Amino acid sequence: MFSVMGGTMKAPDFDYLRPATLDAAIALLASSDGDAMPLAGGQSLMPMMNFRVASPSALIDLADLAELRGISRDGSSIRIGAMTRYAELAASAEVMAALPLFGMALPHIAHDAIRNRGTLGGTIALGDPAAEMPALALALGAKIELAGPDGTRVIDADEFYLGYYETARAPDELIVAIHYPVALSDHRFGFHELTQRHGDYALAGAVVARTAQGHRVAFFGVADRPLRLPALEQALNTNPDVQSALHHLSAIAFTGDVKASAATRQRLAAVALTRALQGMTQ
Amino acid sequence: MTGPTHIFDKPNRYIGQSAPRADAARLLQGRGRYVDDVSLPRMVHASFVRSPHAHARITAIDTTAAKSCPGVVAIYTGADLAQHVTPYVGVLTHLAGLRSAPQHPLALDVARWQGEPVVMVIATSRALAEDACEHVMVDYDPLPATLDAETALSADAPLIHPEFGSNLAWERVVNAGNIDAAFATPGVKIVEREFRFGRHTGVTLESRGTVCDFDPSEEYLTVYYSGQAPHMMQVIFSKHLGLPEENIRVISNDVGGSFGIKIHTYGDEIATAAAAKLLRRPVKFIADRFESFVTDIHARDHVVRARMGVTEAGTIVGIDFDDLTGIGPFSMYPRTSAIECNQVLNLTGAPYVLENYRARGRVVFQNKTLMCQYRAVGHPIAMAICDGLLEDAARLIGMDPVDLRLRNLMADDSYPRASASGMKLDDLSHQAALRKLTQIMDYDTLRADQAEARKRGVYRGIGFVSMVEVTNPSPMFYGIGGAPIASQDGATVRLDAGGALHVSSSITEQGQGTNAILAQIAAGVFGVDLNRVKVTTGDTATTPYGGGTWASRGAGIGGEAMLQAAQALKDQVLEVAAVMLQTTPDKLDIQNGNVTDPDGTKRMTLADLARTVYYRGNELPSDLKPELIATRHYRVTDFPFVFTNGAMAAQVEVDIETGFVKVLHFWAVEDCGRVINPMLVDEQIRGGVVQGIGGALYEECHYSPEGQMLNATMADYMVPMAAEMPDITVAHIETPTKTSVLGAKGAGEAGTGGAPAAILNAVNDALAPLGASLWQMPMTPERVLTALDAAAG
Ligand SMILES: Cc1cc2nc3c(=O)[nH]c(=O)nc-3n(C[C@H](O)[C@H](O)[C@H](O)COP(=O)(O)OP(=O)(O)OC[C@H]3O[C@@H](n4cnc5c(N)ncnc54)[C@H](O)[C@@H]3O)c2cc1C
Numbered sequence A: 001m002f003s004v005m006g007g008t009m010k011a012p013d014f015d016y017l018r019p020a021t022l023d024a025a026i027a028l029l030a031s032s033d034g035d036a037m038p039l040a041g042g043q044s045l046m047p048m049m050n051f052r053v054a055s056p057s058a059l060i061d062l063a064d065l066a067e068l069r070g071i072s073r074d075g076s077s078i079r080i081g082a083m084t085r086y087a088e089l090a091a092s093a094e095v096m097a098a099l100p101l102f103g104m105a106l107p108h109i110a111h112d113a114i115r116n117r118g119t120l121g122g123t124i125a126l127g128d129p130a131a132e133m134p135a136l137a138l139a140l141g142a143k144i145e146l147a148g149p150d151g152t153r154v155i156d157a158d159e160f161y162l163g164y165y166e167t168a169r170a171p172d173e174l175i176v177a178i179h180y181p182v183a184l185s186d187h188r189f190g191f192h193e194l195t196q197r198h199g200d201y202a203l204a205g206a207v208v209a210r211t212a213q214g215h216r217v218a219f220f221g222v223a224d225r226p227l228r229l230p231a232l233e234q235a236l237n238t239n240p241d242v243q244s245a246l247h248h249l250s251a252i253a254f255t256g257d258v259k260a261s262a263a264t265r266q267r268l269a270a271v272a273l274t275r276a277l278q279g280m281t282q
Numbered sequence B: 001m002t003g004p005t006h007i008f009d010k011p012n013r014y015i016g017q018s019a020p021r022a023d024a025a026r027l028l029q030g031r032g033r034y035v036d037d038v039s040l041p042r043m044v045h046a047s048f049v050r051s052p053h054a055h056a057r058i059t060a061i062d063t064t065a066a067k068s069c070p071g072v073v074a075i076y077t078g079a080d081l082a083q084h085v086t087p088y089v090g091v092l093t094h095l096a097g098l099r100s101a102p103q104h105p106l107a108l109d110v111a112r113w114q115g116e117p118v119v120m121v122i123a124t125s126r127a128l129a130e131d132a133c134e135h136v137m138v139d140y141d142p143l144p145a146t147l148d149a150e151t152a153l154s155a156d157a158p159l160i161h162p163e164f165g166s167n168l169a170w171e172r173v174v175n176a177g178n179i180d181a182a183f184a185t186p187g188v189k190i191v192e193r194e195f196r197f198g199r200h201t202g203v204t205l206e207s208r209g210t211v212c213d214f215d216p217s218e219e220y221l222t223v224y225y226s227g228q229a230p231h232m233m234q235v236i237f238s239k240h241l242g243l244p245e246e247n248i249r250v251i252s253n254d255v256g257g258s259f260g261i262k263i264h265t266y267g268d269e270i271a272t273a274a275a276a277k278l279l280r281r282p283v284k285f286i287a288d289r290f291e292s293f294v295t296d297i298h299a300r301d302h303v304v305r306a307r308m309g310v311t312e313a314g315t316i317v318g319i320d321f322d323d324l325t326g327i328g329p330f331s332m333y334p335r336t337s338a339i340e341c342n343q344v345l346n347l348t349g350a351p352y353v354l355e356n357y358r359a360r361g362r363v364v365f366q367n368k369t370l371m372c373q374y375r376a377v378g379h380p381i382a383m384a385i386c387d388g389l390l391e392d393a394a395r396l397i398g399m400d401p402v403d404l405r406l407r408n409l410m411a412d413d414s415y416p417r418a419s420a421s422g423m424k425l426d427d428l429s430h431q432a433a434l435r436k437l438t439q440i441m442d443y444d445t446l447r448a449d450q451a452e453a454r455k456r457g458v459y460r461g462i463g464f465v466s467m468v469e470v471t472n473p474s475p476m477f478y479g480i481g482g483a484p485i486a487s488q489d490g491a492t493v494r495l496d497a498g499g500a501l502h503v504s505s506s507i508t509e510q511g512q513g514t515n516a517i518l519a520q521i522a523a524g525v526f527g528v529d530l531n532r533v534k535v536t537t538g539d540t541a542t543t544p545y546g547g548g549t550w551a552s553r554g555a556g557i558g559g560e561a562m563l564q565a566a567q568a569l570k571d572q573v574l575e576v577a578a579v580m581l582q583t584t585p586d587k588l589d590i591q592n593g594n595v596t597d598p599d600g601t602k603r604m605t606l607a608d609l610a611r612t613v614y615y616r617g618n619e620l621p622s623d624l625k626p627e628l629i630a631t632r633h634y635r636v637t638d639f640p641f642v643f644t645n646g647a648m649a650a651q652v653e654v655d656i657e658t659g660f661v662k663v664l665h666f667w668a669v670e671d672c673g674r675v676i677n678p679m680l681v682d683e684q685i686r687g688g689v690v691q692g693i694g695g696a697l698y699e700e701c702h703y704s705p706e707g708q709m710l711n712a713t714m715a716d717y718m719v720p721m722a723a724e725m726p727d728i729t730v731a732h733i734e735t736p737t738k739t740s741v742l743g744a745k746g747a748g749e750a751g752t753g754g755a756p757a758a759i760l761n762a763v764n765d766a767l768a769p770l771g772a773s774l775w776q777m778p779m780t781p782e783r784v785l786t787a788l789d790a791a792a793g
Helices: A022-031 A045-050 A086-091 A093-098 A100-108 A120-126 A132-140 A230-238 A246-251 A262-278 B024-028 B078-082 B126-133 B179-184 B230-241 B267-279 B289-295 B339-347 B379-397 B401-408 B430-441 B443-455 B514-526 B554-581 B606-615 B678-698 B750-770 B781-792
Strands: A015-017 A036-039 A058-061 A071-074 A077-081 A143-148 A151-156 A161-163 A174-181 A188-194 A204-211 A214-220 B044-050 B056-062 B072-077 B117-123 B137-142 B168-176 B188-201 B209-215 B220-225 B248-251 B283-286 B298-311 B316-326 B356-364 B459-471 B489-495 B501-505 B533-536 B589-591 B594-596 B602-605 B629-634 B642-654 B661-671 B727-732
Touching: A022 A036, A022 A058, A022 A143, A022 A174, A071 A093, A077 A093, A077 A120, A086 A093, A086 A100, A093 A100, A100 A132, A100 A188, A100 A204, A120 A132, A120 A174, A132 A174, A132 A204, A132 A214, A188 A262, A204 A262, A214 A230, A214 A262, A230 A246, A246 A262, A262 B781, B044 B126, B044 B267, B044 B289, B056 B117, B072 B078, B072 B126, B072 B267, B078 B117, B117 B126, B117 B267, B168 B339, B179 B188, B179 B298, B179 B316, B179 B356, B188 B379, B188 B678, B209 B267, B220 B230, B220 B267, B230 B248, B230 B267, B267 B283, B267 B289, B298 B339, B298 B379, B316 B339, B316 B379, B339 B356, B339 B379, B339 B459, B379 B401, B379 B459, B379 B678, B379 B750, B401 B430, B401 B459, B430 B443, B430 B459, B430 B642, B430 B661, B430 B727, B443 B459, B443 B642, B459 B750, B489 B514, B489 B554, B501 B514, B501 B554, B514 B533, B514 B554, B554 B589, B554 B594, B554 B602, B554 B606, B554 B629, B594 B606, B602 B606, B642 B750, B661 B678, B661 B750, B678 B727, B678 B750, B750 B781
Parallel strands: A015 A058, A036 A058, B044 B283, B220 B248, B316 B356, B501 B533, B661 B727
Antiparallel strands: A071 A077, A077 A174, A143 A151, A143 A174, A188 A204, A204 A214, B044 B117, B056 B137, B072 B117, B168 B356, B188 B298, B209 B220, B209 B283, B298 B316, B459 B642, B489 B501, B489 B629, B589 B594, B594 B602, B642 B661
16 A cells, blocks of 8 residues: 555666675675665565565666575475575475475465565565464474675574564575475464455465474464464464464454454464464365 | 438448457557657757645645756646636536636646646656656645545535635426325335445546647647547647637547546646647647556546335335535536436436436535546446446346346336436337346346355355436537537548548547448448558547537437438439439449449549549549548437446455455447447457446545545555456347437446446345445445445344
C-alpha cells in the first residue's frame, strides 16, 4: 500500500553491476554505503523500484556468482545456494526427498512465471511476513549462511527475522546459502495456507514439523514477521489435541488490514494450524 | 421491420457460425497496435503530480526545481491550462435536476479526490518526467473530506461544492400502483433487507492512454486513444480545446479492454492534448496501475434499503426501495454519474409482473474517485435487490425459488408490454430461459447433492437470477439530454478491383470481436468468403459517423447497419451484373465471390465484374453508372432500449470455518436474439460472469478514513483469477428483436449484470440452515464469518 503522489511506472536511474565473484560483489556492496542493493530474481525488487519505494543507486546482480548456486547434501544437512530458483527447487528430486515441506509449499508461491525467476535467497532476504519460505526455514530450524567484508557467518533462522521486512542481515552482507536438516523417516510435516486466490500471499498460514524433539510450528501472513510460538509447540507436545493449544495464538500481535481484521486473522491462523495438523505426512 | 430473411440460410451465410476471429493470430503474435506502441518523431512524455489528499486547498505550487531537472520540456499547472481548455460540466437535461460543478483538466484551487491531477510534467522520457515530478512542490491546506455517502447529506457534512448548499447531486422517485396499500393487504408477508454494494472498478488489461500529435501547419490534432467512442471524443476535444471538429482525428487502434472505463473525459488525457497543441509536438501519456486505480472511473457503491411483499400463495405484490450512491466529487462528463442510479430505478423487478413499485434514488458527492458507467451499469444492483429479496421471500413462505419465479415472471407470450417502472419490453423469454436453465443444470440432482453434503457438514448453496439487460440504446439514452453521443451507427461496404470487400464501421473493437462479426455479416449478406473481407474501425477520419461500442450496442446497431450496407451493395452489384449478363437482377445472386444464377451456377467472378467497372468502363453502356460502394446507417426507433433477458444460476460451497466461498459451477441461459457468432457470444457471457463474480466476491476499493485508497495495486485489489473460476455453462434461446432485420440484441453485459445476484443467492442458500444471511458485496471471508457469528448469537 502506497500513498499516491504521482505516476510511478518507471524506476529512477540506477547503475547495473554484475560482479563475477562473491568477493567482488561484497566489495561493491560495502563501498556503496548501503545505497546499492543485491539483485536476485527481481520479482520483488523490480516492482518496488518501479513503484519508487526502493531507489538503489546501483543493482548488484548476483547472477554470475557460482558460490550462490547449487544444491548439495552433506550427511544430515542439505545446502541450497541462495540463487536457486523456485522452479529449480521443485525440479530437484533431492530437495523433494530431503525436504517434503518444499513440495507442499512451492505450489502456493505465486505463479509459474514468478517461480521461474524468484530465488530462495531472495525470499529469505526479503523477509515478507506473508511469504512461505521464511516460515519453512523457521519450522525446519534452517541455518542461513551470510558472507560479508569480515568473512562468513551462519545464523539460525530463529534469529534472522527481527521485524517488518527487517532481518539480521547487514546491508553489506549477502546470503550465500540456506542449510536445512534432512527429513528422517520418523519426521512428519504439515502445511496449510489460506488465500482467497491461488498464488496470493497468505491471509494466514501454518507450517508444522514434528520430530523426536517435538513440534516446531511457524506461522506466516499473521503478523509483522514469520514467527513461532514455543508455548503453543509445548502444548502440542504434551497434548496432540490442537483445540487445547489454540489459546496460545493470542500471544501473536495479529495484523489487521483491508483483507482481514486482526481478529479474523487469528481465527484463520487457528484453522490453518488445525488443517496443517490434520494433513500431516504419513 | 421485415427483410430478406433468406440471408440467414445461404450457403456461406456465416451469421450463426463460430468463425474464428481474423485478428486473433495477430494479437497472439504480439503484433497488436495499442497506444503505447505508437512512437512518433519528437515525441515527449507526460507524468502527473496528483493530489495526495482527498480534499485540500492548493495554496502554492513551485515548479522551479522541477523545471531544471534533466529532460524536462514543460510544466503546466491547472491555472496554465485553464487559459487553453474550457471547463466541462457533467449534466444532461433529461436527468432533471442533476447538478455538477465545472471541472478542469488539472485541479485549480482545490483538489477534491486523492489522485486528481494537479501538475503535468512533460519530459523527454517517462522516467525523467517522473523524476521531475518528485521536485514539484505543492503546498496543500487539507480540508475536511466527505467520504461516506451515507453521511454526505447530513447537515454537518463538509460541502464539496459550497455553492450547491448540499452534497446532493440528483434525486429521482418512481411510483407506480400503491405500495403501502399492497403491503398492508392481509396475508401479504414482507421481507426487508439492507444491501451494500462495494465500490469497484474496471481494471482493463491495457491501461488508459493517449498519444496526441498536433500539426500547427494545418491546426490539426491527431489523437491516438485507447477508448470506445472516437466520435464522442472528437467533439469533446474540439469543444474544449477550441479546434474545429474536422481538424481532429481520433484513432483507436487495438484496445486492450475497456468495460466502460474508456468512454469518459479524463483530465490527464485532455491535458495531454492541450500540451501537444501548446508544444507543437507529440505527447504521450500512459496511465500506470496506481493512476488507473485512483482515476479510472469507479462503479457501484450503493446502499439500498429494500422491501418486497409476497402472498402465501407466491404472488409478489410489489417492491419498495431506497438507493443511495456516492459518485465522487463531480458528475463525470459527458455521460454523467446519475445513469447508474437511474438504471437501478428503471430495471429493478423488470422481469416480473409487479403491480406496485416505489423507488427513490439519491446520488451524492463525496471526496473519492469519480464514479460512472462500468459494464452492466446499475444491473447488478437492480438484479440483486429484486432477486435477492425474491429468494428471501421464497424461504419465508417455504416455496422453491424457481417456482416462485415461474409464478411471477412475465409470460413469454405477453409482449409487448411495460415494466412497473415504465420500460417498454418486447421479444423476451423469461419463462423459457428459466426452464431451460433448470434442465441444463439438472436442478433436482443439485438439490439432492446439497442435502447430502449438508449431512457431511458441507454447506453448498444454489442461487438464481432472472434478469434483463439494456442493449441497443436509442437516442433516448444520451442524445436526448444534449450529450454529443451518437445513437446511430454507420457502415460502408466497398468492392475492390480484386473482388474483396473493404468494410468500415463506426462501432469499435475493444477485444470482444466486433471486427469479426462485422466481417461475418458483410461476407454472409453480400456473398464472399470471410477471408475476403477487410474491416476498418476506430478512426474518425475513415469510418462513418457513429457512437462506438458501449451499452451492448455494437452487434445490434452496428451489425444492422452493416447488414443493410452489404445488402445495398449487393443490389447495386447485381444491377451492374444484370446489364453485363443481359438478364435481370432478380435472376442473379452472389455466392462465394461469384455472380451466380439463383441455384448457385457461376456466371462471372466478382473480380471480373469489378475490373470491368474500374478499368474497362468503355465496355459498359454509357448510361450505366455503377456504384461499387454503399453506406447505410441504423438507429433503434420505437423503443428506448432493446432489452435482452437471461436466467443464471450459481452453485457455491461456503467454508464455514474460514468464510471462503468457492463457486463450483455457473450456468447462464441468455436470449440475445439472433446469435451472430456463438463462440464470441459465449465468451462475452463467460467474461461477463467472471467480472460479476469479481464484484460479488473479490473486488472492492478500500479507503482510509482520510480518503486514501488503500489497495491501489494489483497485489491488494483482487480481480477474479482463472484458477478460482468455475466452469461456466452457456446456453441460448433466440428470440430475434423485431426492431431490425438482423434481430441481434446485445450480450456483452449480461454476465456482469446477473452473476452477482446469483452468487448472493447461492451463498445465502448455503448459509440458510445456519440461520445466517449476508447482503453485502463483495462477500469476503470476514463478512461471511461475521454473518455466521451474528446468527450464532
Ligand atoms: C505477482 C507476485 C506474486 C507473488 N506471490 C508470492 C507468494 O505467494 N509467496 C511468496 O513468498 N512470494 C511471492 N512473491 C515474491 C516472490 O517470491 C519473490 O521472487 C521473492 O520474494 C524474492 O525473490 P527474488 O529472487 O525475486 O528477489 P529480488 O526481488 O531480486 O530481491 C528481493 C530482496 O532481497 C534482496 N536479496 C536478494 N537476494 C539476496 C541475497 N542472496 N543476499 C542478500 N540480499 C538479497 C534484494 O536486494 C531485495 O531487497 C510474489 C511476487 C509477485 C510478483
